Amino acid sequence: MSTQDLVLIALFCAVIVALGLLPPVSIAVIPVPVTLQTLGVMLAGAVLGPVRGAGACALVVLLTVLGLPVLSGGRGGLGVIPGPTGGYLLGWIPGAFVTGWLVKRFAVRAGGRLTSLAAHFAACLVGGLLVVYAVGVPWTSMTTGLGMGKAALGAAYFAIGDTLKAAVAAAVAHHVRRSYPIEPR
Ligand SMILES: O=C(O)CCCC[C@@H]1SC[C@@H]2NC(=O)N[C@@H]21
Secondary structure (H helix, E strand, O other): OOHHHHHHHHHHHHHHHHHOOOOOOOOOOOOOOOOOOHHHHHHHHHHHHHHHHHHHHHEEEEEEHHHOEEEEHOOOOOOOOOOOOHHHHHHHHHHHHHHHHHHHHHHHHHHOOOOOOHHHHHHHHHHHHHHHHHHHHHHHHHHHHHOOOHHHHHHHHHHHHHHHHHHHHHHHHHHHHOOOOOOOO
16 A cells, blocks of 8 residues: 555545534434435545545544544534444445446456446446445444334435435545546445
8 A cells, every 4th residue: 555545545535524523413303314425425435446445444533433523513523333323333334335336347448548437427326326225224223213114215315416426525525536536345
């Protein structure tokens, strides 16, 4: 891993934390907020690729468990993990990894110069929604005692906003890559 890799990981960790400055929005169904931080998770995977994207998210998780107020609403601490949002937070790591892997495999050719917007969008949907929800939904169900149906209904609420975030992340990654080819790694 190079110094540039570490700088990019730290930069996208900072982007995710900065997006947490926007206040979380509560939904009625489950005690998990809508947050813009998922946009940063998809951006990290789509722009940086699997290893560095997952690294940026892992750094956010590390700062969280160390007690720093890096999550939306200024939250942090080890207690987040066994709580209702803990699965979603941990799911950001494989979510960014899968987003980046799909971008690397299907969206980018010729060292980053040829890139597909549609493939970036599909990668963000699969990694940023499906993978994150696959960890988050059962975790919320187990930690709250709510049934899987209710936990999944919460995710259905998130899916509307997260699809828009996937579109934004895909457009940004696609355009960044055209003007400044970063090979996904
Ligand atoms: O702040 C936390 O403790 C983690 C928040 C997790 C929020 C999840 S991530 C996927 C889904 N989309 C959202 O906007 N919110 C939830």
